[in-house]
Amino acid sequence: MDDRVREHAETLVGWSARIEPGDAVVVDVAAGAHRLAVAVAERLGEVGANMTVTYGSDEVTRAYLRAHDDDFETATGELALFEHADAYLRLGGGRNTAATADVDAGTRQAYRGARTELREARMDTDWVSTVHPTRSLAQGAGMSYEAYRDFVYDAVLRDWETLAAKMSRVKELLDSGDEVRLVTQRNDQPSTDVTMSIDGRTAVNSAASVAYDSHNLPSGEVFTAPYATAGQVFFDVPMTIDGRRVRNVRLIFEDGEVVDFDAETGADAIEAVLDTDAGARRLGELGLGMNRRIDRFTDNILFDEKMGDTAHLALGRAYDANLPDGESGNESAVHVDLITDLSEASRIEIDGETVQRNGTFRFEEGFEL
Incomplete structure (x- = not known):
């Protein structure tokens, strides 16, 4: 062996x-x-x-x-x-x-x-x-x-404690913020410009251990439970949902809910997810991938959602670890992640301040003002 x-x-x-x-x-x-x-x-x-x-x-x-x-x-x-x-x-x-x-x-x-x-x-x-x-x-x-x-x-098989210490800085940014904005502007695809409220939420430093409220191995992401989502998101990382390949998905949100969508392939799979129940049209998760040893798409969400320089939004169920005691987040029978590449022509803002540009966080070497 x-x-x-x-x-x-x-x-x-x-x-x-x-x-x-x-x-x-x-x-x-x-x-x-x-x-x-x-x-x-x-x-x-x-x-x-x-x-x-x-x-x-x-x-x-x-x-x-x-x-x-x-x-x-x-x-x-x-x-x-x-x-x-x-x-x-x-x-x-x-x-x-x-x-x-x-x-x-x-x-x-x-x-x-x-x-x-x-x-x-x-x-x-x-x-x-x-x-x-x-x-x-x-x-x-x-x-x-x-x-x-x-x-x-x-x-x-990596030094999870060291990665946890690095990811804790992103957790601090999310925990102290009220609103997140994701923006991508590339000539070859539809843009992303979406805002989400995170006020009152607690981000999880997902360092591959239940001690961190983390339940995936490998892991390497920081995630929270957004709400009041508004705007458009384009997901350019392909994946398989319920046995069907899905590629280039666009979701439009108003008042926290998906009001329109399309996809280059697999639109029927997205429609089936959205029709599952009322909660399936709302977000349960915003996750920021930070495991840069995962550097390519493999059609396995356990790895793909942790890719460095990506963000994923999940339709459906929110995790209790992100919520205040006694508060129920978005409820649904599904939790389906969709991924967007942030490695170029992109930025993440928290309360109007850019905290990541082109996949690099402001505390990392190479961050561009």
Whole structure:
């Protein structure tokens, strides 16, 4: 076994999930993640945790959804599992990103709605999502398997404390601000000019550990929960949503809500997301990518949304970690991220002051006034 697989497991169990002796841990293993699952199981045994293993597959889900009559109910057994769990570890792996492309959009929406209580119970645990590099993921990223493994481990196995210290400066900027404005002005594409309120919100320094209210490995972003969004955003980083490729999406916001949209490809996928429920037309997240070891699009949102010099906006559910105690943010059965490149002809303003230009923050070398 590649030594980096064990390092990955150690980082996941120790740094990210902070597993302690006696913790009840649910490990959800995707097709292709077997080697990482073995290493994680070994590490959990060494810690003295109690492990339950489940299996997740897009192809299994597809078969179930296509055969169902759409009258879904909450899976009480799965709900009980999460209600009694201390931690949930999702080990992603090789998959066909288009596995559920031929599942009816209405069926997907009904299924998501029925699983809302399950998602809430799962998110009440110390949950962490990661991915094991596989040949199919490498193919989706347009990379050789060897190069993709290096890419994944370079993003995962890093000095997270040092990055956390750097990202804390962005968290301070967002926490002290009332309004964020994103602007891009490039000749070859539609512009972005959008404002969002962040007053009263708390940004999360997402340093790949539940100790930072961070639940992804790799991570490397600072995110908050915006509201009262107004303006236009153009998302030029392609991705796959519900099995369909989406490219060059434009959203127009008024009074916090999407009032118009278009896309070069995948407009039907965006429409299906927006029609999920009322909250799907509002933003749940503004995230600023700061993991510059993730320097290319790979069609895996776990990595792509953390890319340095990018920002992502998520339609749908807001995270409680961004909200004041007792306050509910945007609620939805979906949380779908869309990404825009900020590496050139762009700026981020907080309360009218430029804090990032062309991907470089004002506290970084090379920032241009």
